Amino acid sequence: MAKQEIEKKISQSENNNRSDELIELEQELTTINPRIFQGVTPKKKEEILKSISVTMIQERSHSGPLPDADTLIRYNSVIPEGADRIMKMAERQQEHRMSLETKVVNSQSKQSGLGQWFGLIIGLVGIGCGTFLAYSGETTVGGIIAGGTVVSLVSVFVIGKSLQKSQN
Missing domain, CATH: 1.10.287 (Helix Hairpins)
Incomplete structure (x- = not known):
């Protein structure tokens, strides 16, 4: 896949995520105050949401060998079968780690004997x-x-x- 195609897919993914973020932000704001956008034109509402979304800080943390589901979905949209490749990589790493642990335990047992x-x-x-x-x-x-x-x-x-x- 050409670099330009990948960059285009990333840009499309970011645009989709940005519009999803704007929808989510609008829902959060209207939950807090249902009349917040009363009398505001749709274009002005979008400008307000964009300016708020630029200043909004989002923090995500993750622990473990695999990324969260949303990140896996994004990998799939950019790299064909990206999520499957990541899962296989994690499985191979776990098998390797377990193999090493088995070897260490067996070695320690022999050494003790x-x-x-x-x-x-x-x-x-x-x-x-x-x-x-x-x-x-x-x-x-x-x-x-x-x-x-x-x-x-x-x-x-x-x-x-x-x-x-x-x-x-």
């Missing part, structure tokens, strides 16, 4: 070495190594659990 296995291996080796040294006659050194291994592993688990609780 590996940590437990390595902790078990370190614990068994430490206690085994301490027991061997104690059996060989080095009871003090064997006790320090075996006891230190147990104290270290217990402290790692306790600190890890307290960190998990504080993060949640």
Whole structure:
């Protein structure tokens, strides 16, 4: 689609929106005071509404991945199937985000399992070495190594659990 055609559609959309705004403004004003335009010619009424609509401030806020319905309708009037393209883009983004979250959860689960296995291996080796040294006659050194291994592993688990609780 040529740039001029797109600009023309945007201009038409803006003109339609402007006339809709004038109608809406007129309705709001007549709701407040039903006799406000009594005795005013239609041309003068349009001039008044245009001058008011220029000074009127409209604020819209939006939260979320998708624009509101009015904006989607405007996209459709400017870009063929624009709203559908935006919806598909949001769906793909959500699928991507969910895929990443699944990968992160699986990775953390594997990492946690590996940590437990390595902790078990370190614990068994430490206690085994301490027991061997104690059996060989080095009871003090064997006790320090075996006891230190147990104290270290217990402290790692306790600190890890307290960190998990504080993060949640």
